[in-house]
Amino acid sequence: MYKENNKKTFLTIVLFAICSLSIAQKGKIDAIYSGIPWFDNNGKTVSAHGANIVKENGKYYLFGEFKTDTSNTFNGFSCYSSKDLYNWTFERIALPVQKSGVLGSDRVGERPKVMKCPKTGEFIMYIHADDLKYKDQYVGYATSKTINGEYIFRGPVLFEGKPIRKWDMGTFQDSDGSGYIITHSGNLYKLSSDYKSVKEQVVKDMTTHCEAPVIFKKDNTYFWLGSSLTSWERNDNYYFSAPSLKGPWKEHGIFAPKDSLTWNSQSTFVLPIVGSKETTYLFMGDRWAFPRQNSAATYVWQPLMVSSSSISLPDYKPSWKIDITKGTWSPSKMNYTEIENSDIKAIQYSGNWSQDNLSKISQSNSKGDSFSFNFKGTQVGFYSTSKMDGGFAAIEIKNKKGKTVLSSTIDMYCKYTENALRFLSPVLPKGNYIITVSVLGEHGNWYKKDGTGFGSTGDFVTLDKIIIKN
Ligand code: GAL
Numbered sequence: 270m271y272k273e274n275n276k277k278t279f280l281t282i283v284l285f286a287i288c289s290l291s292i293a294q295k296g297k298i299d300a301i302y303s304g305i306p307w308f309d310n311n312g313k314t315v316s317a318h319g320a321n322i323v324k325e326n327g328k329y330y331l332f333g334e335f336k337t338d339t340s341n342t343f344n345g346f347s348c349y350s351s352k353d354l355y356n357w358t359f360e361r362i363a364l365p366v367q368k369s370g371v372l373g374s375d376r377v378g379e380r381p382k383v384m385k386c387p388k389t390g391e392f393i394m395y396i397h398a399d400d401l402k403y404k405d406q407y408v409g410y411a412t413s414k415t416i417n418g419e420y421i422f423r424g425p426v427l428f429e430g431k432p433i434r435k436w437d438m439g440t441f442q443d444s445d446g447s448g449y450i451i452t453h454s455g456n457l458y459k460l461s462s463d464y465k466s467v468k469e470q471v472v473k474d475m476t477t478h479c480e481a482p483v484i485f486k487k488d489n490t491y492f493w494l495g496s497s498l499t500s501w502e503r504n505d506n507y508y509f510s511a512p513s514l515k516g517p518w519k520e521h522g523i524f525a526p527k528d529s530l531t532w533n534s535q536s537t538f539v540l541p542i543v544g545s546k547e548t549t550y551l552f553m554g555d556r557w558a559f560p561r562q563n564s565a566a567t568y569v570w571q572p573l574m575v576s577s578s579s580i581s582l583p584d585y586k587p588s589w590k591i592d593i594t595k596g597t598w599s600p601s602k603m604n605y606t607e608i609e610n611s612d613i614k615a616i617q618y619s620g621n622w623s624q625d626n627l628s629k630i631s632q633s634n635s636k637g638d639s640f641s642f643n644f645k646g647t648q649v650g651f652y653s654t655s656k657m658d659g660g661f662a663a664i665e666i667k668n669k670k671g672k673t674v675l676s677s678t679i680d681m682y683c684k685y686t687e688n689a690l691r692f693l694s695p696v697l698p699k700g701n702y703i704i705t706v707s708v709l710g711e712h713g714n715w716y717k718k719d720g721t722g723f724g725s726t727g728d729f730v731t732l733d734k735i736i737i738k739n
Contacts, residue, residue, distance in 0.1 A: 544596020636710025
């Protein structure tokens with residue numbers, strides 16, 4: 270669980286502060302893109318990790334951890350809203366850092382989950398609070414009359430008069446309106462009718478680990494997903510199924526191809542999108558990027574294949590569309606002009622870039638090295654290879670007056686080598702721009718309590734191809 274901040278440089282703070290668009294987005298995002306930073310209506314990175322989604326009055330509300338780029342201390346829980354699941358409006362910090370207590374500024378706050386209590390009509394947010402070493406685990410709750418808050422923190426969710434001392438936590442609302450809390454190690458608690466305390470423990474210590482727990486239901490089958498315990502590192506998540514919440518729970522093993530590390534993500538929620546024709550099950554996963562969790566941690570949202578007794582994520586869909594009225598999904602084709610990394614007339618490299626003979630990817634690990642590209646259009650992005658020795662890259666887009674319109678950071682670390690879309694800008698007013706991507710000379714590392722180290726071994730930034738749209 271425990272990880273330590275590695276490099277807190279002045280640059281980190283400056284980059285975090287400017288990690289935003291100075292102009293609002295001009296057009297709409299047209300699909301769900303996994304593994305790239307998303308930008309909200311203000312041009313700021315969407316920061317909502319360990320999230321869940323609640324639909325209310327035709328809108329989707331996303332709640333999650335509002336991260337910083339500098340440390341793991343609690344920075345509030347965010348709320349965003351969207352009508353299409355592609356474009357997100359920042360509503361507010363739904364539950365801010367408290368002056369003191371279990372959600373104070375010297376604590377950890379994780380995995381907020383909101384449910385609407387059918388009996389009272391109140392919105393209840395469940396949270397995991399802890400000390401910085403994850404030794405003071407605690408499941409608490411906050412309430413609000415409106416979905417977007419501000420939520421008032423009320424204290425622990427009591428079970429037999431005592432707080433639930435667990436870390437990773439999720440929630441599940443059954444079709445009969447009953448609410449449940451799930452925790453790591455296979456514990457399931459049924460809430461009382463006002464959703465503010467536990468009525469009974471339904472499942473106890475079903476398994477070891479099973480962090481980032483998720484339960485959802487299709488027809489008469491319940492599915493329970495979770496991850497192994499590797500801190501911010503991704504692993505092959507696995508699942509159980511049962512005909513009733515009480516069990517018997519059958520273990521099925523992993524649901525994404527072995528060693529894909531759940532397509533390099535960790536589960537946090539499954540949202541059934543019920544439409545007039547079908548139901549699509551939205552798998553929501555986190556691709557963490559400690560310590561730059563605000564700017565560089567991304568989302569892996571995929572359509573989960575669900576049969577009556579099994580689930581799977583058979584392939585990775587970098588971009589796909591969902592019709593929320595019909596409940597159907599479809600792959601999305603990216604129609605962009607491509608510029609290969611070898612096009613040195615179009616791309617200006619500065620510093621010690623080399624081309625890998627086999628993969629034909631340009632790469633550098635020297636701090637300050639960069640590549641730049643001038644373009645006319647509305648959108649720019651690029652593909653590159655994430656790998657074991659990948660590091661952080663800084664991205665800057667300037668308009669023709671030299672004004673910075675976007676600054677961002679991305680992470681090129683992955684435990685396996687993965688070539689994919691790494692960045693896609695918001696839709697900008699049509700014009701002339703220059704994008705510059707620089708090697709930050711930093712990478713993520715973190716440690717579990719037992720001293721096991723995780724993370725990258727180098728600072729490499731790579732480029733496969735740039736893409737633009739007119
Ligand atoms: C993960 C957990 C995250 C966070 C992290 C800290 O295993 O799922 O929510 O607690 O550890 O190391």
